[in-house]
Structure formats: structure tokens, C-alpha cells
Amino acid sequence: MAVGIDRMNFYSPQYALDLVALAQARGDEPDKYTIGIGQSVQAVVPNYEDVVTMGVNAAEGLLTAADRAAIDMVIFATESGIDNSKSGAVYAQRLLGLSANCRTIEMKQACYAGTYGLMQAKDYVTLHPDKKVLVIAADIARYGLATAGEVTQGAGAVAMIVAADPALAVIADDSVYRSEDVADFWRPIDSDTAIVDGHLSTDVYKRFFAEIWQSYKGQSGHALNDFAGFAFHLPYTKMGKKALDQILPEASADQQVRLQEQLVAAQAYSRLVGNLYTGSVYLSLLSLLKEGRQTAGDRLGIFSFGSGAEAELYSLTLVPGYEQALADIDIRTDLAQRRLVTVAEYETYFQSQLFDSSQNQRTQAPLDQPGCYFLGWQAGQRLYQNNQ
Numbered sequence: 001m002a003v004g005i006d007r008m009n010f011y012s013p014q015y016a017l018d019l020v021a022l023a024q025a026r027g028d029e030p031d032k033y034t035i036g037i038g039q040s041v042q043a044v045v046p047n048y049e050d051v052v053t054m055g056v057n058a059a060e061g062l063l064t065a066a067d068r069a070a071i072d073m074v075i076f077a078t079e080s081g082i083d084n085s086k087s088g089a090v091y092a093q094r095l096l097g098l099s100a101n102c103r104t105i106e107m108k109q110a111c112y113a114g115t116y117g118l119m120q121a122k123d124y125v126t127l128h129p130d131k132k133v134l135v136i137a138a139d140i141a142r143y144g145l146a147t148a149g150e151v152t153q154g155a156g157a158v159a160m161i162v163a164a165d166p167a168l169a170v171i172a173d174d175s176v177y178r179s180e181d182v183a184d185f186w187r188p189i190d191s192d193t194a195i196v197d198g199h200l201s202t203d204v205y206k207r208f209f210a211e212i213w214q215s216y217k218g219q220s221g222h223a224l225n226d227f228a229g230f231a232f233h234l235p236y237t238k239m240g241k242k243a244l245d246q247i248l249p250e251a252s253a254d255q256q257v258r259l260q261e262q263l264v265a266a267q268a269y270s271r272l273v274g275n276l277y278t279g280s281v282y283l284s285l286l287s288l289l290k291e292g293r294q295t296a297g298d299r300l301g302i303f304s305f306g307s308g309a310e311a312e313l314y315s316l317t318l319v320p321g322y323e324q325a326l327a328d329i330d331i332r333t334d335l336a337q338r339r340l341v342t343v344a345e346y347e348t349y350f351q352s353q354l355f356d357s358s359q360n361q362r363t364q365a366p367l368d369q370p371g372c373y374f375l376g377w378q379a380g381q382r383l384y385q386n387n388q
């Protein structure tokens, strides 16, 4: 039976920072950010948004009444969760009005956990074809002001419904994966910013992709000419190019051109948002699907990577009429409508996050606007309101 992604949606905050302005403020060459690293704009997170609100906002755009009845599992993947005990999924279940007869769980392995969640969902629906699973991959990539990683920050959430006979894409049973204990990126439990050796993590990403690709070819029997494109985890868009360039000579001349064009399509939205850790590879997939050239029946490669480190490569096959499943989504327009903030405003937003649970504080949530909001802390609890 075919199981896969039925529909998917993306959400990112309404504020954004032009990275040319950031480069000038930091005394860097703008071309380093926009060409050398490949990022143009970065999402800026006000203190009334977090992974729960972003995940709920992404999922609200997807759920029909039939979905709400059939979903009996919510898998919430994040590196930047809001509690050390309670899962983001159980907050999302309530805020989305899902059934109480629902499993809710949070998963963590840096940027990789969204793919693990998707694979768990696929296995579950294969056993229970009348059920659906909601997978949310949401993160705030936060390195710190004036750090080397600052230019690669970002934020957002991707929500996906996994179902039998999906309207969008069938997940193939061809995954190849790899884990290795590497100290390239981590975040101690008392830190709100990541510790990263950026050059090491870039090298580990490239090595994992090259090694996994060799295993994938052997196990699946597929070659590079069989793919209509790849979606990559994109901590910054140049990373996708660094990975693909390693294997590109295996393709025919025409196919090399096609895969490079498809890579530009798969990078387009990440260039305007930045890193969203667990959701990044699925934003790249959405970008490829909306901006690229592919047709029903095409095979797309998905390369998921999480520092620390773990990676997985698998393929999706697009189903007939898949465009309809994305017809209501216009991410390019949504991103163009964000308000660009100054560097000073971005720094204020960055420093105004409410991380101290011992203070009863309120955020500046615009409660007269539709959306899901973090209201603030009350007696150590996070308060939320969903105005959909």
C-alpha cells in the first residue's frame, strides 16, 4: 500500500532581516553572506512566537474536519523545545483541537528529528491505513549576536500529514542512514544558543552525504540520472551545493544541468528564511515542489542531516495531481509580505525572548490578530492562545 505525505504547509514569523544590512553592521562583505554563504534574508522571531505557536500556525493551514478525526498521533520534532519534560506535541494537540485519543510525543536529534518522525509516521500508517499522523518540525536557529553562526539563523515550522494513498508524494522504502558521535554542534540544557564548530559541521555534512549516497546506490539500485531533483537540509543554501557537487560528475551532461537548476529551486525559500533545523529539509522540498520543474511519477531525493551527527537519504515519488495538494500555498508571496526590521530592531527582538520561567511576564502578543501566540509565563507555566 502507498503511504506518504498527503499535504504539507510552512509557517515563519512576520518579521525578517535583510542580511546585507546585517553584513554592514557586522563589518563583513555583503557578498560573503549573499554569495559565499548563500543567505539573503533571515526570519526574526518576536517573543510571542516559539516552536509550539509556529507548529500550530503551520498545521492550522492544513487540517480539515476529516483530518482532525483521523489523526491519532502527533509527532513534534524540534531542537529548540520549550520544556525539558512536556512535549510540544501535547500543547499542539490541545491548541489544534485534536482528539484526546491521540498519542503525542516530541523527538530530538538536532536537525534530523523531523525525518525520524516522518519515517515513524509512515511505518505506523502502513500498519493502520485508516489513521493519519501529524508530523510537525519546528525550530528557532539561534547562535547569538555577532557570532559566526548569526548569518545562518532562521526560524519556522513545517507541518505534514502522513496518510495512506497520499495526495502529494509516496515515501519509498529505500532509506539509508548513518549515526556517529561528533562534537560539531550541540546545545547544553542551560543554554539558549547553540555551540558550533561550523567548519567541522560542514565537513561532517559533506562526508555523510558522500558516504550515504554510495550506500544508497548499492541498496536501491538507483543512479543519479533517476532523480528529478534533491531537497537538502540547508543550514545555509551553499551547503546544498557543496553536497551535490561531490556526486554531480556521475550524471549525464544534461542531467547535471537539470539537477543544478533544481537545486536553485530547492534553495529558494531557505535563502529567504534561514535555517529552521528540523524543518529545513522539508522547506527545501516545498521550495523544490513550488519553484522547480518536475511531473507526477518523478523521483525526488531527500537528504536529511542533523549535527551530532545523524543523516538519512531516501526518495519520494510524486503522485498524479500532486500540484493540487499544494495549490493553496503561496510561500513566496507570504515571505514577500513580511516586515523587514532594522538591525537594531532585530537585536531587540533577539534579546527580548522570555526564557526565565520564574518571572510572571507577558509577551507583546497581538491578540487582535489571527494566529497562535505564546502569552507569557504564569506560575512557571507557559500560556498559549490560538486565535484561528
Ligand code: CAA
Residues within 6 Å of the ligand: 029, 031, 032, 033, 035, 036, 037, 110, 111, 148, 149, 150, 151, 152, 185, 196, 197, 198, 199, 201, 202, 205, 233, 234, 235, 236, 238, 239, 275, 277, 305, 306, 307
Ligand atoms: N564574496 C564571496 N564569497 C565570500 C566572500 C566574499 N566577499 N568572503 C567569504 N566568502 C566565502 C568563503 O570563500 C566561503 O566559501 P566556501 O565555503 O565555498 O569556501 C564562505 O563565504 C564562508 O566563508 P567562511 O568559511 O570564511 O565563513 P565563516 O568562517 O564565517 O563560517 C559558517 C561560515 C561555517 C557557515 C558559519 O556561519 C557557521 O558556523 N554557521 C553555523 C553552523 C552551520 O551552519 N554549519 C553547517 C552544517 S551543520 C548542520 O547542517 C546542522 C545545522 O543545521 C547546524
